[in-house]
Amino acid sequence: METPGNLFVVAAPSGAGKSSLVKALLELDSHLQVSVSHTTRKPRGQEVDGREYWFTDMATFRAMVDAGDFIEWAEVHGNCYGTSRRAVDARLAQGEDVVLEIDYQGALQIKQLFPHAILIFILPPSYVELRQRLTRRGEDPPEVIEQRMVNARHEVAQARHFDFVIINGLFETALFDLKCVVHSQRLRYAAQLRNKSQVFSALDLIPAQHTTGA
Numbered sequence: 107m108e109t110p111g112n113l114f115v116v117a118a119p120s121g122a123g124k125s126s127l128v129k130a131l132l133e134l135d136s137h138l139q140v141s142v143s144h145t146t147r148k149p150r151g152q153e154v155d156g157r158e159y160w161f162t163d164m165a166t167f168r169a170m171v172d173a174g175d176f177i178e179w180a181e182v183h184g185n186c187y188g189t190s191r192r193a194v195d196a197r198l199a200q201g202e203d204v205v206l207e208i209d210y211q212g213a214l215q216i217k218q219l220f221p222h223a224i225l226i227f228i229l230p231p232s233y234v235e236l237r238q239r240l241t242r243r244g245e246d247p248p249e250v251i252e253q254r255m256v257n258a259r260h261e262v263a264q265a266r267h268f269d270f271v272i273i274n275g276l277f278e279t280a281l282f283d284l285k286c287v288v289h290s291q292r293l294r295y296a297a298q299l300r301n302k303s304q305v306f307s308a309l310d311l312i313p314a315q316h317t318t319g320a
């Protein structure tokens with residue numbers, strides 16, 4: 107039986123830079139897969155169905171909730187978002203590492219289901235910078251930016267529930283920090299059993315009672 111992969115959750119207030127950081131991390135880390143969420147939000151700008159999100163209508167989303175298709179879901183900024191069981195379970199079982207880019211409500215649900223999941227919160231350096239990034243991103247109308255700025259204050263307060271907090275001031279520094287968190291999780295004894303099993307057996311290193319990602 108394959109040693110299950112690691113599960114990483116990245117959350118942040120809108121505009122803090124989580125999508126940019128996860129995208130940059132995936133380009134550097136071929137062992138990491140991102141889970142594509144379902145949402146009732148309408149596509150923005152260049153977003154493509156099946157790439158950034160699976161865009162669904164509310165009736166379909168509700169039916170998936172009722173069918174138990176999501177391992178977590180939440181209403182965020184007036185839209186529904188959810189992580190499908192299919193997107194995660196099979197990959198973890200194959201020993202792949204998976205990253206979820208979801209809000210703090212989903213993150214806390216995931217921690218209940220996967221106690222060894224690593225929760226990472228991305229903070230903006232200030233609310234002024236957060237508003238500037240949302241405005242510069244140019245993907246949300248002013249009223250949506252206002253809503254996200256109001257919600258940001260409550261979201262930021264949830265950082266204390268997370269395992270790691272990364273301040274996304276200089277992008278490259280934040281990306282280095284994110285890579286360190288992911289890599290340090292892989293250096294844990296249990297993860298090494300998966301990554302370096304030949305060496306462990308060559309050294310007669312008896313695998314400890316395996317606990318996923320502990």
Ligand SMILES: Nc1nc2c(ncn2[C@@H]2O[C@H](COP(=O)(O)OP(=O)(O)O)[C@@H](O)[C@H]2O)c(=O)[nH]1
Binds near residue numbers: 189
């Ligand atoms: N709980 C949960 N939140 C999600 C999911 N997918 C995205 N989100 C969160 O929903 C919020 C809004 O995402 P989005 O509409 O892409 O706006 P953005 O944060 O401005 O890029 C963000 O906090 C996302 O992390 C999901 O599957 N589950």
Ligand SMILES: Nc1ncnc2c1ncn2[C@@H]1O[C@H](COP(=O)(O)OP(=O)(O)O)[C@@H](O)[C@H]1O
Binds near residue numbers: 118125127276
């Ligand atoms: N460290 C940073 N410094 C300046 N701009 C940034 C930084 N990180 C991200 N951005 C920019 O801020 C905007 C929001 O980033 P994005 O990744 O979409 O945030 P989120 O996914 O958290 O909503 C984007 O235009 C992005 O290019």
